[in-house]
Amino acid sequence: MSAGGPLLEVRDLAVRVRESEGPRLVRDVSFEIAAGERLALVGESGSGKSTVAKALVQLDRTVEVSGSVRFDGRELVGARPGDLRRVRGSGIAMIFQDPMTALNPVRRVLDQVAEPLVIRGVPRREARRLAVAMLDRLGVADAARRAHDYPTAFSGGMRQRVVMAAALVGGPRLLVADEPTTALDVRVQEQVLDLIEEQSRELGLAVLLITHDLGIVAGLADRVAVMRSGALVETRPVDELFADPHHPYTRGLLESVPRIDAAPGQRLRTVADAVDDTRESADA
Amino acid sequence: MTRFVLRRVGLAVLTVWGVATLVFLMTKLIPGDAARVAAGRTATAEQIEAARQRLGLDRPMVEQYLHYLGGLLHGDLGWSASTKQPVAVDLQVAFPVTLQLVLVAMVFTVVVAIPLGTFAALRHGSAADAATRLVAILGGGVPVFWLALVLQWLFAVRLGWTPISGANGYGLDPPVVTGATLVDSLLAGSPQMFADSAAHLVLPALALSAPFLAVVVRNVRSTMLGVLGTDYASFAVAKGVTTWRLVVRHALPAAASSTLTILGMQLGFMLGAALLVEAVFAMPGLGTYLYTAILNQDTFAVLGGVLVTGAVFVLAGLVVDLIQMAIDPRVRSSHLAHA
Numbered sequence: 001m002s003a004g005g006p007l008l009e010v011r012d013l014a015v016r017v018r019e020s021e022g023p024r025l026v027r028d029v030s031f032e033i034a035a036g037e038r039l040a041l042v043g044e045s046g047s048g049k050s051t052v053a054k055a056l057v058q059l060d061r062t063v064e065v066s067g068s069v070r071f072d073g074r075e076l077v078g079a080r081p082g083d084l085r086r087v088r089g090s091g092i093a094m095i096f097q098d099p100m101t102a103l104n105p106v107r108r109v110l111d112q113v114a115e116p117l118v119i120r121g122v123p124r125r126e127a128r129r130l131a132v133a134m135l136d137r138l139g140v141a142d143a144a145r146r147a148h149d150y151p152t153a154f155s156g157g158m159r160q161r162v163v164m165a166a167a168l169v170g171g172p173r174l175l176v177a178d179e180p181t182t183a184l185d186v187r188v189q190e191q192v193l194d195l196i197e198e199q200s201r202e203l204g205l206a207v208l209l210i211t212h213d214l215g216i217v218a219g220l221a222d223r224v225a226v227m228r229s230g231a232l233v234e235t236r237p238v239d240e241l242f243a244d245p246h247h248p249y250t251r252g253l254l255e256s257v258p259r260i261d262a263a264p265g266q267r268l269r270t271v272a273d274a275v276d277d278t279r280e281s282a283d284a
Numbered sequence: 285m286t287r288f289v290l291r292r293v294g295l296a297v298l299t300v301w302g303v304a305t306l307v308f309l310m311t312k313l314i315p316g317d318a319a320r321v322a323a324g325r326t327a328t329a330e331q332i333e334a335a336r337q338r339l340g341l342d343r344p345m346v347e348q349y350l351h352y353l354g355g356l357l358h359g360d361l362g363w364s365a366s367t368k369q370p371v372a373v374d375l376q377v378a379f380p381v382t383l384q385l386v387l388v389a390m391v392f393t394v395v396v397a398i399p400l401g402t403f404a405a406l407r408h409g410s411a412a413d414a415a416t417r418l419v420a421i422l423g424g425g426v427p428v429f430w431l432a433l434v435l436q437w438l439f440a441v442r443l444g445w446t447p448i449s450g451a452n453g454y455g456l457d458p459p460v461v462t463g464a465t466l467v468d469s470l471l472a473g474s475p476q477m478f479a480d481s482a483a484h485l486v487l488p489a490l491a492l493s494a495p496f497l498a499v500v501v502r503n504v505r506s507t508m509l510g511v512l513g514t515d516y517a518s519f520a521v522a523k524g525v526t527t528w529r530l531v532v533r534h535a536l537p538a539a540a541s542s543t544l545t546i547l548g549m550q551l552g553f554m555l556g557a558a559l560l561v562e563a564v565f566a567m568p569g570l571g572t573y574l575y576t577a578i579l580n581q582d583t584f585a586v587l588g589g590v591l592v593t594g595a596v597f598v599l600a601g602l603v604v605d606l607i608q609m610a611i612d613p614r615v616r617s618s619h620l621a622h623a
Contacts, residue, residue, distance in 0.1 A: 057522065059522055060518075088522055101516060104537075105538065105613065107533070115520070167522075
């Protein structure tokens, strides 16, 4: 491991659709995450957050990734497939937006959770024991028995726990959580976020939380990166950003969140308002 | 679960009964006098009348129908007017020939179509994908009998790699036990006979599988494309699996149900298409038997042949359903919900 360097260092990341002359989906994205740090990547739908998340370990084969992604001192852009596979799961783990679709419906939960261990040569019995232990740790009740069920037998919140178990069982150092709560109801959302924070603290796990929901950022993240139209506009510690957003777009995002302490009858601003303000001040 | 299986089996039996009834009615609607056919071309009026009574054709239709069904339950499919043998005996000879041809063609289809369709899906949009699809379309568009002739000309006549036609070379036909030459030569313990039987099957099976191969390749390709685009496929990749493991452990099991459905239906269609292949390669199978029976207005032979074909169709559907239940928890839970 590189002494003292960040765990993940992204420089000038750009993503474009393979074999197309079209515009880049993401450009000039640079950020870093220290070991154990929690960074939230926020932005509206279509801003390129998920594209960045997938590009880190090159999950999407239809796009071309350029720039630099260094994980633990090793360059991932242009890395050999075998090296990339070793980082996936055991270095950088991912969880997805919709736990209902992230599990294979025809495979038992136990096999899916144990898989990251099995493919790394852990003996099957040991892998299964560790998988059950991880399910138990993440709050799946009666894990030893339920692990033999298929995903259809689990509720949405439970499935997200199963997905997290499969992500964490390989002992990753960075968890990329791509909108992990969007598909869940509010109460389950909170449970899942608490779970992510808890695991992050206990395991010293760094987290990249991708979300469009600023409400969940404050409690979880150390720093926030704001993304818009495929580029980062601002990356700051979470307290600073909420107290004093620099970029008008960030301000717009924050002002578009309904607040309980707002004056009654006050109009909720949209991001577009904030951007219009910018244009007017630029024109003036 | 047991309840569902029983229901499904019951449904299959009902379907076969329906097929038997339909076929019976159809033979009654076909113009021509079965008694006259049975008695022979030069029969006198008395002889025709005697044949009519012998075959029970002078009885009321309902009685004939019940008599026919009663016979079916005992494995009695009636007498063939042209071979002068019980139809069941004729079918015991003809059916294994066709079944063997169809099963070998099916194995060939599966072995080629699944890897090819998967490969095309993995290389989605590439030249290899386009080439696969083109070959699939060509394979699907070529008439079976034409392809059979071309294969025969190329591999048997020009190259001399395979026998031209028939089931076995001179002196190499295994003693008949099941009627399927591959099985019989194994039972006879003769590798030489087995090799000879297999060599005689290569071209017919190839010709028969071509149009079905085309359908299955395209089906596997599109199913796999869908599966590989799912979140759970991405999640598997994010866990660090190899492409091989992604395909074998994740994608193929998820795609199996849909592919099985197609294969089960293809098996039935193959039985029908086997007629043309049997004709080109001079194989005395079910297709040839049925064809002759139809030309000779051989009522019970037609009934027997169609009934067996229908039964295989229904059985294939039943087997597919049961396998799906066994391997796919989605199918299982939906059946249990409706049981």
